[in-house]
Amino acid sequence: MNLYNPTALFTLLFLLIPSLAAPGPAAREVAPRAAAASVKYCDPKTTVCWSQYTSAAGVQYRLAVDDTAKAGAAFPVVLQIVAPKAVGWAGICFGGAMANNPLAIGWANGAKAMVSSRRSASTAAPGAYTGATYTMIDSLTNATHWSVTATCTGCSAWAGAKGLDPASTAQPLAMGECRTAPTAPASDTTKLAEHSATAKWTHDMTAGVNKGLSALLAAAAAGNKAAGTKA
Secondary structure, eight states, rough: OSSHHHHHHHHHHHGGGGGSSSGGGGGEEEEEEEEOEEEEOOOOOTTOOOEEEETOOOOEEEEEETTOOOOOSOEEEEEEEETTOSSSSEEEEESSBBBBBBBEEEEEEEEEEEEEEEEESSOOOOOOOOOSSEEEEEEOOOOOOOEEEEEEEEOOOTTOOOOOTEEEEEEEEEEEESSSSSSTTOTEEEEEEEEEEEEEEEEEEEGEETTTTHHHHHHHHHHHHHHHHOO
């Protein structure tokens, strides 16, 4: 699977990775910023279309859902995070805020990557969350990036919130990122350093709606297995 837009990658690396240099003590916390809306990205190899938001650090957050998904009902959400290797961890906040919403956090783990289900009742460090589970589709770490692709069950609807609307062109989402990598990357419950950047944006969920999404992903996985390559 082509996990990033090749035409933009090297420009992003050149322009954005320097912004990840360690800040001084006074700059540890970065206030949430308003962000540009998401865009549609279609993988030419798998034909899966994603609704994609790119952070200032060059992290790409992508969501895809099946065309049978309906607001108000639970449905699988396919998540993909592609991050420059200099990013220690990166996570998306379903619901548009950290508190009381499912969080999907990813980081590099050797030659692969990890995804962790978290939640917090406040702005304190989020703990493990069993209300959302992730089925790994693919993960990798190379010389420049790490990426994780997984299907989430429990990220579309949860108690105390409206959840995700696949027909929304302005779904509130948020993200958090940190320059410091987890000290125990093989554990999905490892302690995470405090985020050094955050952002909120409105996500066009309709851009990531796919007919027969499960079949597309299964076909891609089968083709990659036969070819001996990664999705």
